[in-house]
Amino acid sequence: MHRVSLVSLVPMVTLAACGAEPSSFPDAGPAPDAGVPGAVELPPAPADWLVLFDRSVSWEGRADRFQGLKDGVAAFLAARTAGVELAITSFPRGYDAFASCDVRDFSTVEHDWPASDATILEALAGWDPTHIGSTLGPALEGAGLIARARRAAHPGRSTSILVLTDASPGEDETCETSEWAALAALAGDVFAAGGGPSVHVLGVIGTAIPPDYFTKLGDIAGAGGGYAAFVNGSQHDVAEASHDALRDLEARAAICTRALPADFVPATITLTSPDGAVTELARVADASACTGATFYLDDPAAPTTATLCSGSRGVGGACEQAFVRAQLVGAPVVTAR
DSSP, rough: OOOTTTOOOOHHHHHSSSSSTTTOOBOSSOOTTOOOOTTTOOOBBEEEEEEEHHHGGGGGGHHHHHHHHHHHHHHHHOOOOEEEEEEEEOOOOOETTEEEOOGGGGOSSOOOOSHHHHHHHHHHOOOOOOOOOBBBHHHHHHHHHHHHHHHHTTTTSSSEEEEEEEEOOSSBBBBBGSSSHHHHHHHHHGGGTTSSSSEEEEEOSOOOOOOTTTHHHHHHHHTTOOOEEEEOSSSHHHHHHHHHHHHHHHHHHHHHHEEOOOOOOOEEEEEETTTSBEEEEEEOGGGOOOOEEEEEEEEESSOSSSEEOGGGGGOHHHHHHHHHHHHHHHOEEEOOE
16 A cells, blocks of 8 residues: 655545445455356556656756656666556747747657657756746647557557646746646546546645645546646655656556457456456446446447546546555456456
């Protein structure tokens, strides 16, 4: 289980899921699909991540935390599985102290998939904070275009945007679409009820935060079908907690998004834990229809992946409960009919 601490990863899901045994995974006997003709085992879908790295002016007073975030990404590279391929890009972009708010300036990636560890480490080493305010709005919209193109060209994979930022409401927004009222709606457009990439947020807490900090960053991740995590402390603390956050996101992706065989449209999905607990999930039309023990497809007409539903704001859904149980007893066997 995860420590609830601001110097450690605090995924929003963990705050709700740590506690009583998840009620939607009752103890039971053999999986309903066991030995049933037509049942197939669904492997984890390989993952594509676009890391969107904030280099805005607000980092200038937080050089230790900026380096800690870079160290955390570097540590994740050394620990990640072969199933995750990365691309990495940064914001803001502009000239001198003048920011660009044009989405077209963010629609190309600096280091495309599959970026090697050496390429990413070289990029991180060369990045320092800029003298420009946050352009998260156009940067996220541009990242959505990049990730959507990747998803279309590589079906059968999960696709996510990871926003790594020290942004705080009211601090250094530059573009209209970087205003906090617009960012959650933008993340929702990128996610498109499960038809597009999910959006995760890793927030590095500054020296002071406004009362709505956690809510507003959580709204971005919630609308984007993703998770928010928050880290704080020294360079070492930020590095360690950021690494843990990225490893958790990797584990969630492997548990919750599954690759489908060609021309296979599952009606139900069954999860069987190593301790014998079983749950059966029903299919819903898309992520906006998620309730309880359900899942959705990336494309109902020609699906390539099935994803376990998350709860409201990433709390208490089938994905979250499956992830927590996997931490306790091991990963489930996932079958479908």
